[in-house]
Structure formats: structure tokens, C-alpha cells
Amino acid sequence: MDYAGYKSTALRHPKQQLIALPHRLTEVSGPVFGDDRIGEFDNDLTQGPSGEAIGQRIIVHGHVKEDDGRPVPDTLIEIWQANAGGRYRHAVDQWPSPLDPNFTGAGRTITDKDGYFRFLTIKPGAYPWRNHPNAWRPAHIHFSLFGRAFTQRLVTQMYFPEDPLFFQDPMYNAIRDERAAKRMVSAFDYDATEDHWALAFRWDIVLRGEEATPTEEPHA
């Protein structure tokens, strides 16, 4: 859980050995959310109270699967992100880039029977932070997913292809297996692009199977 490159980990990771939790009833089950948790326009982040959000309109879509390829239907996905200028609508974010009155940066949806999801949003900007001198986060969208079971709960970040900021980003590089890190990067999807409307990025999310052994990756 510790990663020297990401400074805030220092006081926020357990130092004792994690204890193996066999997957019993509580771990192989999980909450089920109905459509009542989702508003009709919750997967469209571009509509603000007084008009459209500013920035490059993009479609972000893909499938949620288990590691055996089975789709994960009816699972809640929640996302949050910075606006086109890289600014979050949050009291802690005070860097000099303007807020957009028409962009809150939060969205949610539920996957369909094939595990498919789709958001319409604005391409987020990169933003600076104080982790190291001249530190910038590559553009990303935060994703939260439930899956079918407590063991499948995942919070992660989706990146954009060939971002020039990856090399200095400790979050991206905390995933030391390069192939695994690349699974956080979406693909430009020209076929899904809508003419005179929006560019598109595809991102498939793979949740570990219910019986999979615990992943060691981020503990490395």
C-alpha cells in the first residue's frame, strides 16, 4: 500500500501484515442497486443549469466484465472528474484555472444486460498538484464500480491514450506492471465518434473473478 513516489501514502497505509479473509457469504455477495438510484440524465455530464459545459465533448463507453470474459450487468458505475481546464468543483482545489458554472463533474449509470455503459462528458484537463516539483496529473476520470460481490469492489482512474504526463505521475506508475498500467488507458474510438457532435473513447473494465486470488500488484 506504500509507494514512496506518492507522498500521502506515508501515514496512510497499514504496516502490519494483511490477514487473509476467506471468501464467505459476506464477501461473495454485494449490494444490488435499482434504476431508482439513477436519474434519467445522470450519464450526461455536459448539461449545466444555464447551458452546456465548455470543452471537448466526448463519449466514454465500454463493457464491464469479469476476468473470465463474462459481462457484469446491472452494476452501478459512479464517475467524477475535473473540468476542461483541469479544475475540480471542490473547496480544496484552488489552483488558478476557472470553474465552469455548467460543469459539476459527477455522473453515474448502471450497466445494461451486456455489461455496457456509456457517458457523455467533457474531456478533463490535466492539473497540477504538490507531490513533487512541477507535478501534473495526466488527464483522467475517476471511476467507482461495485461488481457482483464485495470482493469485486473497484475504485480506479481512466486515462487517455498517449498522455505525455504519464512518465512523472506516481499514481499511474504505482502500477509497476506496464501491461497492467495500460489497462487503465482508454482507446480512441473513431467508429463511435459522432459527426459534428462528440469524439469517443472506449474503455473496458475487468473485475477480478469471485474466486480469484487476491491481487498483489498495488502492494508491490
Next chain:
Amino acid sequence: MTLGTTPSQTVGPYLAIGLPWPDGPDVVPEGTPGRLRLYGRVLDGAGDPIGDALIETWQADPDGKFGTAFRGFGRCATDEEGAWEVFTLKPGRLGDGQAPHVDVNVFARGMLNRCVTRIYFADEDNTGDPVLESVPEARRTTLVARPDADGYRFDVYLQGERETVFFKV
């Protein structure tokens, strides 16, 4: 064929934009018979409160069953004192001998992964619980919520002398 799984990343400092729900702490609504308050603080290795964490809870219903109408799920962001609370029903004993318990996720800026722990109840008979028994005896108390005038208190210490027991799932 096995697909590679998508790695976990930190929730970062801005989870408050996307994750809290107005009814997040209400596993059951106000007025539900048997409704109790589970509460506590999240503290870092220096003993300082973590004001940008998120606690999630998942549990069986009072009969020890899953998949019923009971929501079973609670979610609460911490405040600047590191404090969280969830209003729920006490879970029942499970059929496999497990004492009443609540599975807990802890998310925060500075954590690459969620931390997973469990809440047991000091006023239940926890003897023979297979998960609790797998934990070194001296550390078991970190998993037990204690009843007081305000509910059942469960503090999460991410590090330090009183470090909470966390599980690998």
C-alpha cells in the same frame, strides 16, 4: 482465457464530488425499529483525523441473510474530525458459525487500494467466529465495536500502535 484485471487507483482528494449520497449513511431509514448507529473516526499514522476518507459497510440482515429487501449497504464520507456514521440494523449470526459482523471498506487520498476490515459487536458472543479466530488474539479488539451512549463506536487506525486489523480479500 483469463483477462487481465483493471488495477485499483486512489480515490484522491475529490471523492466528495462523486461518491457521497444524501441517504448514504441510512442503511435503514429513520424510524425503523431496531435502527442503531455505528460510528467512529478514521485516523492516520500520526493519530491525526483523516477528513477526506470514505467508509462503506456491507452486512447481512437481522436474520443473517443476504439478497433480501434489506439494503445492507452504507456509505459515509468523513468530516474534518475524521468522523463517520452509518444507521443500520444489527446483522444476524450467519449459518456457517460466523458471529454478527459488518464488512468495511476504507477509501482515502493517499491509499492506492481500499483497506478492508470487519466490525464485530462487543455485546455479542463472538467465540468460535472463524475469521476472528484467524486474527492474533492481541489484535482482535481492533475489530470490535463497543456500545456507548452514542451508538456502537468503531475507530479505524490506518497505522500505529492501535493499527486496525485489515484483510486481504
